Amino acid sequence: MNDDRIVVVGADGSRAGLEAVTWAATVALQRRYRLDIVHAFAWPTVYAPMAGPVPAPYEQGVQEAAERTLAEAAARAQTVAPGLEVRTDLQLQLPAAALVAASQHAAVVVVGNRGHGGFTGLLLGSVGIELATHAACPVVIVRHEDRPAGPEAGRIVVGVDGSHDADRALQFAFEQASFRDTGLTAVHTYQWPASAAPGDMQPLVYDPDDLRAEERRVLAESMAGWAGKYSDVDVRHSVVLGRPAAVLTELSAGAELLVVGSRGRGGFAGLLLGSVSQTVIRHAACPVAVVR
Secondary structure: OOOOOEEEEEOOOOHHHHHHHHHHHHHHHHHOOEEEEEEEEOOHHHHOHHHOOOOHHHHHHHHHHHHHHHHHHHHHHHHHOOOOOEEEEEEEOOHHHHHHHHHOOOOEEEEEOOOOHHHHHHHHOHHHHHHHHHOOOOEEEEOOOOOOOOOOOOOEEEEOOOOHHHHHHHHHHHHHHHHHOOOEEEEEEEOOOOOOOOOOOOOOOOOHHHHHHHHHHHHHHHHOOHHHHOOOOOEEEEEEEOOHHHHHHHHOOOOOEEEEEOOOOOOOOOOOOOHHHHHHHHHOOOOEEEEO
């Protein structure tokens, strides 16, 4: 996590955006951090530079609407977290670019999963994936839909695969669980042995119990030290046969937060954001944190 004591949240006036402000304000108050609320928009000339100057009445109307959006978001933050230091920032640029820039000096950046105005693309993952790919700190995407109950309801769920990103995700997840006074479930998935490339022969006979025991060992090694450091957190280990994205999406039902690394152990060297991260951003039933 970045050393800077700032939580950044993107606001666009939508219901999801306001819930993102609520989530961010709560975290900022818990950590005694400052909350920076960012609203970004681009004039039509940014998209069509040959269209000519923006008419003055239109420019004034958009400016006033943007200021109202920031004021509403700031009021929500103060209601949720009285006494919290709040700053607002109106940016004349594309939303993802503004939030990536703000992430350089933030501990975490928070956005809603869908909205209107500049953040509309987040519904399909375009802004969310761009932010999760390029931000300099963890990114949390907050959903506004009603969350169904699930086996890990009320807990932090974190995906663990032994990679460096997964280790950073564990740190973030434990910090969140400790400050929220909630439990943490560490999930490690595996699949039956299969050939990874032509000529790669896998054993014709293997013991499923031995394989499961080996995967449990991988998870235990990844967790070594964390439980001792955060002795106040109730920790569960979950080793599941299945595909990581599907398992994590299922376990996200009712969870407080799902935490994943940006790229897992099986990722391609040039891939900045892994397939698991992209899938849970789109389909998880709870807020998702992507940790790079």
